[in-house]
Amino acid sequence: MRGTAEFIFTGDELLRGDTINTNQAYLGEGLLDVGVFPTHALTVTDDREAIAAAIGTALERRPDVLLISGGLGPTEDDLTREAVGDALGRSLVHREDLLDQIRARFAQLGIPMGDSNRKQALIPDGSTPMPFSGTAPGFWLIEGDTLLAALPGVPRELRQMWTDTLRPLVLTHLRGHENDETGVVVRRLRVHGMGESTLAEVLRDIPWRGSGVDVGTRAALDGITVILRAQPDPAARIRLARMEEQIRDILGTKIYGTGDDDLAAVVGSLLRDRGLTVATAESCTGGLLAKRLTDTPGSSDYFVGGVVAYSDALKTSLLGVDPALLAAHGSVSQEVARAMVEGVRDRLGADCALSTTGIAGPGGGHPDKPVGLVYVGAAIGAQVQVRRFTLFRTRDEIRERTAQAAFDILRRGLLDPLDK
Numbered sequence: 221m222r223g224t225a226e227f228i229f230t231g232d233e234l235l236r237g238d239t240i241n242t243n244q245a246y247l248g249e250g251l252l253d254v255g256v257f258p259t260h261a262l263t264v265t266d267d268r269e270a271i272a273a274a275i276g277t278a279l280e281r282r283p284d285v286l287l288i289s290g291g292l293g294p295t296e297d298d299l300t301r302e303a304v305g306d307a308l309g310r311s312l313v314h315r316e317d318l319l320d321q322i323r324a325r326f327a328q329l330g331i332p333m334g335d336s337n338r339k340q341a342l343i344p345d346g347s348t349p350m351p352f353s354g355t356a357p358g359f360w361l362i363e364g365d366t367l368l369a370a371l372p373g374v375p376r377e378l379r380q381m382w383t384d385t386l387r388p389l390v391l392t393h394l395r396g397h398e399n400d401e402t403g404v405v406v407r408r409l410r411v412h413g414m415g416e417s418t419l420a421e422v423l424r425d426i427p428w429r430g431s432g433v434d435v436g437t438r439a440a441l442d443g444i445t446v447i448l449r450a451q452p453d454p455a456a457r458i459r460l461a462r463m464e465e466q467i468r469d470i471l472g473t474k475i476y477g478t479g480d481d482d483l484a485a486v487v488g489s490l491l492r493d494r495g496l497t498v499a500t501a502e503s504c505t506g507g508l509l510a511k512r513l514t515d516t517p518g519s520s521d522y523f524v525g526g527v528v529a530y531s532d533a534l535k536t537s538l539l540g541v542d543p544a545l546l547a548a549h550g551s552v553s554q555e556v557a558r559a560m561v562e563g564v565r566d567r568l569g570a571d572c573a574l575s576t577t578g579i580a581g582p583g584g585g586h587p588d589k590p591v592g593l594v595y596v597g598a599a600i601g602a603q604v605q606v607r608r609f610t611l612f613r614t615r616d617e618i619r620e621r622t623a624q625a626a627f628d629i630l631r632r633g634l635l636d637p638l639d640k
Contacts, residue, residue: 223284223394225251227261228274230290230300231373234263242375243289249438250382252449254390255404256285266291271303279307279366285390286366290373292356294336300370301359305344308363312342318349318357325355350385353377360389367393404449405457407464410477412443412628419444426466432456433463441620442483443476473635476628483627484512490634491522496571496600498630500526501539501564503551504578504594508623524570529560539563552577554595557606561597572634573599574626578609580618594622598629605629 227247233239241263248258260281264274271291278286291300305312319341326333340356343349347361350369354377360369369386371378411419416439423446428435433456434449448464450456468475477486491498500509510526513519527538532551535541540563541556549555557577565573578594585591592611597604609625611618 222255223257225256225258225285225287226278226281226283227258228271228278228286228288229261229263229373230266230271230288231263232266232297234290235265243371243373243378246375246379247287247289247382250387251285251390253404253406254387254394255451256390256394259283266297266299268299268303268306271299272306275304275307275368279363279368282364283366284394286368287386288368288370289378290371292340292358292370292372294334294338294340294355298339301339301342301344304347304368304370308344308361310344310346313345315341315343315349318343321352321357322355325352350381353380358385360386362393405452405460407448407460408479409446409448409464409467409471409475410443410479410481410483411446411471411474412476412483412624413474414444414471416444419446422470423467426463426470428463431459431463433460435463435467441617442624446471473632476631482512482516483624483631484509485516487627487631487634488513488516488519488522490631491572492518494634496634497522497524497569498572498574499524499564499568499570501560501573501575501597502526502528503530503535503560503576504580505576505619505622505626506530508619509574509576509626512623512627524568527564527568535560538567540567550589552579552589552593552595554606554608557595557597558604561599561604561606565599571601572630573597574630576622576626578611578618578622580615580622582615592618594618594625596622596626596629598626598633600630600633603633605633 227244229241234241244261251258262274264270288300291298301312322337322340323333343359347359350358350360354372354374356372358371358381371381416437419437423435432450436447438445446467448460450460476483502509507528513523529535529538532546536543539560541559545555545559557575561573561575575597579585579589579591581591594609594611595606597606607629611621
């Protein structure tokens, strides 16, 4: 790492928990990728004095980069501009060019611009506005040795501003010229099918410490990402490539993609490459498999359709599940998951199929079949397998993890026959 950074996030909604702060994770990872290590992050209430004090305290530590997110809107509690001015002893100046851009944005959206939006054309003296995608201009300035930048709190707007403007600015500030080669070389390996603690044990046996390659992990609902970072010089690139090869050799097919690859999209690509189609039969996931598959443009090449059969009656009438099977084993069972996947495969005429049935909670469980019990069926032609899972956490998380498990079973089956 060649620099340090600090974050200040403003907003009562963040402190109350009404809004989850996803911006910190996004900016933190973005800064690491250009060689900047975040050392502090603070969330501050919508109070002008509190924000200004936080800015002053951060600047005393002289970070290379100080990012402030939120408080750039038109309302009375949007106070970042004023707080930056107070902390730096700079007055706010009206920028008519900014006001023209804000007017144009409202006209483009077909929404009348209110008088309150005029304050968004005010920025601290000596600062430079950043192009915006919403209606909140950001700005940046240099204070001492620190690049200070104010970004909107809306994640979509913040991310575009980071990508289009701020990332190059950070590189320029730290290295003196805009050149991505002065950042950090990053590889991300997307993993499914093992827990984070198990993966940590695997990585512990790889001699990456002191190699010039940093290795870390990030766990999420869609699996674990192994992140490798190294400086961009030729020798470091070679070490990173060797480290990646070692990890790939160990994890094998547990790696389903790289970068930001989505598992459902990876499955779609495998189906398209093999000229195969897929159908879905869903109970507990309520259409999530179909939704994930069709999130990818061009999914009509391989996705024929799906059936959400939540009730036993629809499992019988739409998927052909034998009522006697339901009576003997219950809808949440290996036998019913198999009947569902075979039924949707045959009735929709697909080459492959997936089925889900389970108890997503928070109620409905009992000792024999607790909340989180899920069965996933997968068919590739005549080959069928059913996997049993016991998942935890919230209803939404159980459903998301079920979908991810289903796609991974199909992915592995497409790479190797299911009966191996």
